[in-house]
Amino acid sequence: MAFQILLNFFIALVWMFLSSSLTVTSFVVGYLIGFILLLMMRRFFTVKLYTRRLWAAIKLTLLFIKELIMSNLSVLFLVIRPKLAIQPRIFALPTDLKHDWEITLLSSLITLTPGTVVMYVSDDQKVLYVHAIDAGDVEEAVHSIKNTFEKAIREVSRP
Amino acid sequence: MKTNDVILQTGTKVVFFIIFLFSIHIFFAGHFAPGGGFVGGLLTTAAIVLLLLAFDLKTVQKALPFNFMIVVAIGLLLALGTAAGSIIFNVPFFTHAFGDFYLPLFGESALHTAMIFDAGVYLVVVGSTITMIQTIGGDS
Numbered sequence: 001m002a003f004q005i006l007l008n009f010f011i012a013l014v015w016m017f018l019s020s021s022l023t024v025t026s027f028v029v030g031y032l033i034g035f036i037l038l039l040m041m042r043r044f045f046t047v048k049l050y051t052r053r054l055w056a057a058i059k060l061t062l063l064f065i066k067e068l069i070m071s072n073l074s075v076l077f078l079v080i081r082p083k084l085a086i087q088p089r090i091f092a093l094p095t096d097l098k099h100d101w102e103i104t105l106l107s108s109l110i111t112l113t114p115g116t117v118v119m120y121v122s123d124d125q126k127v128l129y130v131h132a133i134d135a136g137d138v139e140e141a142v143h144s145i146k147n148t149f150e151k152a153i154r155e156v157s158r159p
Numbered sequence: 160m161k162t163n164d165v166i167l168q169t170g171t172k173v174v175f176f177i178i179f180l181f182s183i184h185i186f187f188a189g190h191f192a193p194g195g196g197f198v199g200g201l202l203t204t205a206a207i208v209l210l211l212l213a214f215d216l217k218t219v220q221k222a223l224p225f226n227f228m229i230v231v232a233i234g235l236l237l238a239l240g241t242a243a244g245s246i247i248f249n250v251p252f253f254t255h256a257f258g259d260f261y262l263p264l265f266g267e268s269a270l271h272t273a274m275i276f277d278a279g280v281y282l283v284v285v286g287s288t289i290t291m292i293q294t295i296g297g298d299s
Contacts, residue, residue: 103165103169104165108170123163
Protein backbone atom coordinates (compact mmCIF):
# COMPACT_ATOMS: atom_id res chain seq x y z
CA MET A 1 0.00 0.00 0.00
CA ALA A 2 2.79 2.40 0.88
CA PHE A 3 4.47 1.36 -2.36
CA GLN A 4 1.37 2.29 -4.34
CA ILE A 5 1.16 5.74 -2.79
CA LEU A 6 4.88 6.24 -3.45
CA LEU A 7 4.41 5.15 -7.07
CA ASN A 8 1.52 7.56 -7.44
CA PHE A 9 3.66 10.41 -6.09
CA PHE A 10 6.47 9.41 -8.41
CA ILE A 11 4.17 9.48 -11.45
CA ALA A 12 2.96 12.92 -10.37
CA LEU A 13 6.58 14.12 -10.09
CA VAL A 14 7.41 12.74 -13.53
CA TRP A 15 4.34 14.50 -14.91
CA MET A 16 5.53 17.76 -13.35
CA PHE A 17 8.92 17.43 -15.01
CA LEU A 18 7.42 16.39 -18.35
CA SER A 19 5.14 19.39 -18.46
CA SER A 20 8.08 21.47 -17.07
CA SER A 21 5.84 23.46 -14.75
CA LEU A 22 6.74 22.99 -11.10
CA THR A 23 3.40 24.08 -9.67
CA VAL A 24 0.86 22.57 -7.33
CA THR A 25 -1.71 22.41 -10.12
CA SER A 26 0.44 20.25 -12.37
CA PHE A 27 1.25 18.02 -9.40
CA VAL A 28 -2.45 17.48 -8.71
CA VAL A 29 -3.12 16.75 -12.40
CA GLY A 30 -0.22 14.30 -12.46
CA TYR A 31 -1.49 12.65 -9.29
CA LEU A 32 -4.93 12.14 -10.83
CA ILE A 33 -3.38 10.71 -14.01
CA GLY A 34 -1.21 8.42 -11.91
CA PHE A 35 -4.28 7.28 -10.01
CA ILE A 36 -6.08 6.39 -13.24
CA LEU A 37 -2.99 4.47 -14.36
CA LEU A 38 -2.89 2.59 -11.04
CA LEU A 39 -6.58 1.81 -11.45
CA MET A 40 -5.88 0.33 -14.88
CA MET A 41 -2.90 -1.67 -13.62
CA ARG A 42 -4.47 -2.84 -10.37
CA ARG A 43 -4.37 -6.54 -11.41
CA PHE A 44 -0.56 -6.49 -11.33
CA PHE A 45 -0.34 -5.60 -7.63
CA THR A 46 -0.32 -8.32 -5.04
CA VAL A 47 -2.32 -6.19 -2.58
CA LYS A 48 -5.51 -4.27 -3.17
CA LEU A 49 -5.52 -0.66 -4.25
CA TYR A 50 -4.85 1.81 -1.45
CA THR A 51 -8.15 3.64 -1.82
CA ARG A 52 -9.92 1.00 0.26
CA ARG A 53 -7.68 1.66 3.24
CA LEU A 54 -7.87 5.41 2.70
CA TRP A 55 -11.66 5.15 2.78
CA ALA A 56 -11.44 3.02 5.94
CA ALA A 57 -9.26 5.69 7.57
CA ILE A 58 -11.77 8.40 6.65
CA LYS A 59 -14.58 6.26 8.05
CA LEU A 60 -12.61 5.77 11.27
CA THR A 61 -12.20 9.55 11.61
CA LEU A 62 -15.91 10.14 11.06
CA LEU A 63 -16.78 7.40 13.55
CA PHE A 64 -14.45 8.99 16.09
CA ILE A 65 -16.07 12.42 15.70
CA LYS A 66 -19.55 10.91 16.05
CA GLU A 67 -18.59 8.91 19.14
CA LEU A 68 -16.89 11.95 20.69
CA ILE A 69 -20.05 14.07 20.39
CA MET A 70 -22.37 11.31 21.58
CA SER A 71 -20.31 10.31 24.58
CA ASN A 72 -19.72 13.93 25.62
CA LEU A 73 -23.47 14.40 25.63
CA SER A 74 -23.95 11.27 27.72
CA VAL A 75 -21.38 12.48 30.28
CA LEU A 76 -23.13 15.87 30.33
CA PHE A 77 -26.39 14.14 31.21
CA LEU A 78 -24.59 12.23 33.96
CA VAL A 79 -23.23 15.48 35.40
CA ILE A 80 -26.44 17.52 35.43
CA ARG A 81 -28.45 14.69 36.97
CA PRO A 82 -29.30 15.53 40.62
CA LYS A 83 -28.61 11.99 41.83
CA LEU A 84 -25.25 10.47 40.95
CA ALA A 85 -26.32 7.04 39.87
CA ILE A 86 -23.14 5.71 38.31
CA GLN A 87 -21.35 2.40 38.49
CA PRO A 88 -17.62 2.97 38.03
CA ARG A 89 -15.61 -0.13 37.37
CA ILE A 90 -12.41 -1.38 35.79
CA PHE A 91 -12.68 -4.17 33.28
CA ALA A 92 -10.28 -6.09 31.09
CA LEU A 93 -10.71 -5.69 27.37
CA PRO A 94 -9.10 -8.48 25.36
CA THR A 95 -7.87 -7.22 22.01
CA ASP A 96 -6.75 -8.94 18.82
CA LEU A 97 -4.70 -6.01 17.52
CA LYS A 98 -1.02 -6.76 17.01
CA HIS A 99 0.99 -3.68 16.04
CA ASP A 100 2.10 -0.97 18.44
CA TRP A 101 0.39 1.78 16.50
CA GLU A 102 -2.91 -0.11 16.46
CA ILE A 103 -2.81 -0.53 20.24
CA THR A 104 -1.93 3.14 20.66
CA LEU A 105 -4.70 4.26 18.32
CA LEU A 106 -7.29 2.07 20.06
CA SER A 107 -6.21 3.31 23.50
CA SER A 108 -6.30 6.93 22.38
CA LEU A 109 -9.77 6.49 20.89
CA ILE A 110 -11.07 4.80 24.03
CA THR A 111 -9.51 7.48 26.23
CA LEU A 112 -10.72 10.44 24.16
CA THR A 113 -14.31 9.29 24.26
CA PRO A 114 -15.44 10.32 27.74
CA GLY A 115 -16.64 7.75 30.21
CA THR A 116 -13.81 5.34 29.49
CA VAL A 117 -10.10 5.67 30.20
CA VAL A 118 -7.39 3.15 29.36
CA MET A 119 -5.34 2.64 32.50
CA TYR A 120 -2.85 -0.02 31.57
CA VAL A 121 -1.73 -2.20 28.70
CA SER A 122 -0.71 -5.68 29.73
CA ASP A 123 2.84 -6.80 29.07
CA ASP A 124 1.95 -9.21 26.26
CA GLN A 125 -0.26 -6.48 24.69
CA LYS A 126 -3.29 -8.73 24.54
CA VAL A 127 -5.40 -7.06 27.24
CA LEU A 128 -6.25 -3.42 27.87
CA TYR A 129 -7.51 -2.42 31.31
CA VAL A 130 -10.24 0.16 30.94
CA HIS A 131 -11.89 2.28 33.61
CA ALA A 132 -15.50 3.10 32.80
CA ILE A 133 -17.49 5.75 34.61
CA ASP A 134 -20.81 4.03 34.16
CA ALA A 135 -20.58 0.46 32.99
CA GLY A 136 -23.71 -1.27 34.17
CA ASP A 137 -22.97 -4.20 31.93
CA VAL A 138 -19.31 -4.99 31.31
CA GLU A 139 -20.04 -7.50 28.58
CA GLU A 140 -21.99 -4.91 26.69
CA ALA A 141 -19.25 -2.28 27.06
CA VAL A 142 -16.58 -4.66 25.77
CA HIS A 143 -18.85 -5.67 22.94
CA SER A 144 -19.58 -2.09 21.87
CA ILE A 145 -15.89 -1.10 21.86
CA LYS A 146 -14.95 -4.22 19.95
CA ASN A 147 -17.67 -3.69 17.39
CA THR A 148 -16.95 -0.03 16.70
CA PHE A 149 -13.35 1.03 17.18
CA GLU A 150 -11.51 -2.24 16.92
CA LYS A 151 -13.39 -3.25 13.81
CA ALA A 152 -12.68 0.11 12.17
CA ILE A 153 -8.97 -0.06 13.04
CA ARG A 154 -8.73 -3.60 11.73
CA GLU A 155 -10.29 -2.45 8.46
CA VAL A 156 -7.57 0.21 8.17
CA SER A 157 -4.69 -2.14 8.89
CA ARG A 158 -5.88 -5.33 7.24
CA PRO A 159 -8.49 -4.66 4.57
CA MET B 160 8.64 -3.53 38.15
CA LYS B 161 8.79 -2.91 34.42
CA THR B 162 5.65 -1.40 32.98
CA ASN B 163 4.47 -1.56 29.42
CA ASP B 164 5.03 1.88 27.87
CA VAL B 165 3.71 1.04 24.42
CA ILE B 166 1.33 4.02 24.20
CA LEU B 167 3.91 6.56 25.36
CA GLN B 168 6.63 5.21 23.10
CA THR B 169 4.48 5.01 19.97
CA GLY B 170 3.14 8.48 20.61
CA THR B 171 6.67 9.78 21.09
CA LYS B 172 7.83 8.32 17.80
CA VAL B 173 5.24 10.46 16.01
CA VAL B 174 5.24 13.61 18.15
CA PHE B 175 9.05 13.93 18.27
CA PHE B 176 9.24 14.75 14.57
CA ILE B 177 6.46 17.32 14.82
CA ILE B 178 8.17 19.14 17.72
CA PHE B 179 11.53 19.03 15.95
CA LEU B 180 10.04 20.40 12.72
CA PHE B 181 8.29 23.14 14.66
CA SER B 182 11.56 24.08 16.39
CA ILE B 183 13.29 24.45 13.00
CA HIS B 184 10.39 26.59 11.78
CA ILE B 185 10.58 28.81 14.88
CA PHE B 186 14.35 29.16 14.43
CA PHE B 187 14.01 30.40 10.86
CA ALA B 188 11.04 32.65 11.66
CA GLY B 189 13.09 34.67 14.14
CA HIS B 190 13.72 37.72 12.01
CA PHE B 191 10.22 38.89 11.09
CA ALA B 192 8.04 36.87 13.43
CA PRO B 193 8.26 35.65 17.03
CA GLY B 194 10.95 33.04 17.44
CA GLY B 195 14.69 32.83 17.06
CA GLY B 196 17.65 30.86 18.27
CA PHE B 197 16.79 30.67 21.94
CA VAL B 198 13.20 29.45 21.59
CA GLY B 199 14.15 27.10 18.77
CA GLY B 200 16.90 25.60 20.90
CA LEU B 201 14.57 25.12 23.83
CA LEU B 202 12.00 23.42 21.60
CA THR B 203 14.64 21.05 20.23
CA THR B 204 15.62 20.32 23.82
CA ALA B 205 11.98 19.64 24.64
CA ALA B 206 11.81 17.09 21.81
CA ILE B 207 14.93 15.32 23.09
CA VAL B 208 13.61 15.40 26.67
CA LEU B 209 10.44 13.71 25.42
CA LEU B 210 12.64 10.98 23.96
CA LEU B 211 14.46 10.71 27.29
CA LEU B 212 11.15 10.34 29.13
CA ALA B 213 9.76 7.70 26.79
CA PHE B 214 12.94 5.67 26.37
CA ASP B 215 15.97 5.71 28.64
CA LEU B 216 19.23 7.60 28.89
CA LYS B 217 21.41 4.97 27.25
CA THR B 218 19.15 4.53 24.23
CA VAL B 219 19.02 8.26 23.56
CA GLN B 220 22.79 8.58 23.97
CA LYS B 221 23.21 5.80 21.43
CA ALA B 222 20.77 7.47 19.04
CA LEU B 223 22.33 10.95 19.40
CA PRO B 224 26.03 10.23 19.90
CA PHE B 225 27.12 13.84 20.32
CA ASN B 226 29.17 15.20 23.14
CA PHE B 227 26.94 18.14 23.99
CA MET B 228 29.79 20.05 25.63
CA ILE B 229 31.43 20.23 22.20
CA VAL B 230 28.10 21.42 20.76
CA VAL B 231 28.21 24.33 23.23
CA ALA B 232 31.77 25.11 22.15
CA ILE B 233 30.83 25.07 18.45
CA GLY B 234 27.89 27.38 19.15
CA LEU B 235 30.08 29.87 21.02
CA LEU B 236 32.65 29.75 18.22
CA LEU B 237 29.94 30.47 15.62
CA ALA B 238 28.61 33.44 17.58
CA LEU B 239 32.06 34.82 18.27
CA GLY B 240 33.19 34.24 14.68
CA THR B 241 30.16 36.12 13.33
CA ALA B 242 30.89 39.01 15.66
CA ALA B 243 34.61 39.02 14.93
CA GLY B 244 34.19 38.76 11.16
CA SER B 245 33.30 42.45 11.06
CA ILE B 246 36.84 43.37 12.14
CA ILE B 247 38.22 42.18 8.80
CA PHE B 248 36.08 44.69 6.90
CA ASN B 249 37.22 47.54 9.12
CA VAL B 250 33.83 48.17 10.72
CA PRO B 251 32.99 48.05 14.45
CA PHE B 252 32.72 44.74 16.29
CA PHE B 253 29.30 43.03 15.89
CA THR B 254 28.37 44.91 12.71
CA HIS B 255 26.16 42.60 10.65
CA ALA B 256 26.13 42.37 6.91
CA PHE B 257 23.02 41.61 4.89
CA GLY B 258 21.81 41.63 1.36
CA ASP B 259 19.48 40.12 -1.23
CA PHE B 260 20.82 37.06 -2.99
CA TYR B 261 19.40 34.78 -5.60
CA LEU B 262 19.45 31.21 -4.27
CA PRO B 263 18.86 28.28 -6.65
CA LEU B 264 15.91 26.73 -4.77
CA PHE B 265 14.44 29.55 -2.70
CA GLY B 266 14.54 32.23 -5.33
CA GLU B 267 15.02 35.82 -4.18
CA SER B 268 15.85 35.77 -0.48
CA ALA B 269 17.39 38.14 2.02
CA LEU B 270 20.39 36.75 3.86
CA HIS B 271 21.73 38.21 7.08
CA THR B 272 24.74 37.24 9.14
CA ALA B 273 22.58 37.58 12.27
CA MET B 274 21.22 34.16 11.35
CA ILE B 275 24.64 32.58 11.80
CA PHE B 276 24.84 34.25 15.19
CA ASP B 277 21.38 32.84 15.93
CA ALA B 278 22.56 29.38 14.94
CA GLY B 279 25.35 29.79 17.50
CA VAL B 280 22.80 30.72 20.16
CA TYR B 281 20.70 27.71 19.14
CA LEU B 282 23.61 25.29 19.51
CA VAL B 283 24.62 26.77 22.88
CA VAL B 284 21.08 26.45 24.23
CA VAL B 285 20.63 22.87 23.01
CA GLY B 286 24.06 21.78 24.19
CA SER B 287 23.88 23.34 27.65
CA THR B 288 20.34 22.19 28.48
CA ILE B 289 20.91 18.63 27.30
CA THR B 290 24.22 18.53 29.19
CA MET B 291 22.44 19.62 32.37
CA ILE B 292 19.66 17.09 31.97
CA GLN B 293 22.03 14.25 31.10
CA THR B 294 24.33 14.96 34.04
CA ILE B 295 21.43 15.20 36.50
CA GLY B 296 19.76 12.10 35.07
CA GLY B 297 23.01 10.20 34.87
CA ASP B 298 23.62 10.09 38.62
CA SER B 299 21.74 7.11 39.86
